[in-house]
Amino acid sequence: AQTVTQSQPEMSVQEAETVTLSCTYDTSESDYYLFWYKQPPSRQMILVIRQEAYKQQNATENRFSVNFQKAAKSFSLKISDSQLGDAAMYFCAYRSKRSYGGATNKLIFGTGTLLAVQP
């Protein structure tokens, strides 16, 4: 079974600075998706960025980028030029690409990192 671990329950960053959130995962599969989701107090889960395991190039989306280390099973999120609106809970998630055997392709989440942005 796959597992996702986020070892930083809380992080804090100054506005305009850069912060990195850590995530490790465990799987025996060779191809899969990894995601970072943002959950503000409104509870709406918003996709921040995704990475396909077979792609060696790290994904980027504006101020958000990842450091994907497949061999180490590590998937960290870097937020550059942090803004007050970035304050939220961030979840790392795994999804299998396997579609045979009735696989559901459900998301498997870590326990989250609460990010505070200081003005």
Next chain:
Amino acid sequence: GAGVSQSPRYKVAKRGQDVALRCDPISGHVSLFWYQQALGQGPEFLTYFQNEAQLDKSGLPSDRFFAERPEGSVSTLKIQRTQQEDSAVYLCASSLALTGYNEQFFGPGTRLTVL
């Protein structure tokens, strides 16, 4: 609608009561997922529908939990004889299809509190 909607947003139940939580997925989305998010935790998978067929219910914690999607659109998660450990946010997500990459779009969730 523009996104996934869920109702009610908040539900308070006395222990032993039955509750029903509703999810309206994005129109045309084939796949529908239910997740349970306990306080301070990440969401955990409960069950999955492809159209009206419930293909995976491996995450349902007990036989008190029941989900349906009779016409392949709106889904209802029912919890019978609620217990305090059922207190959580229940999230619904939908995606366009099963195969390939299809983003799961989440609703705002229903916060259930069992007294």
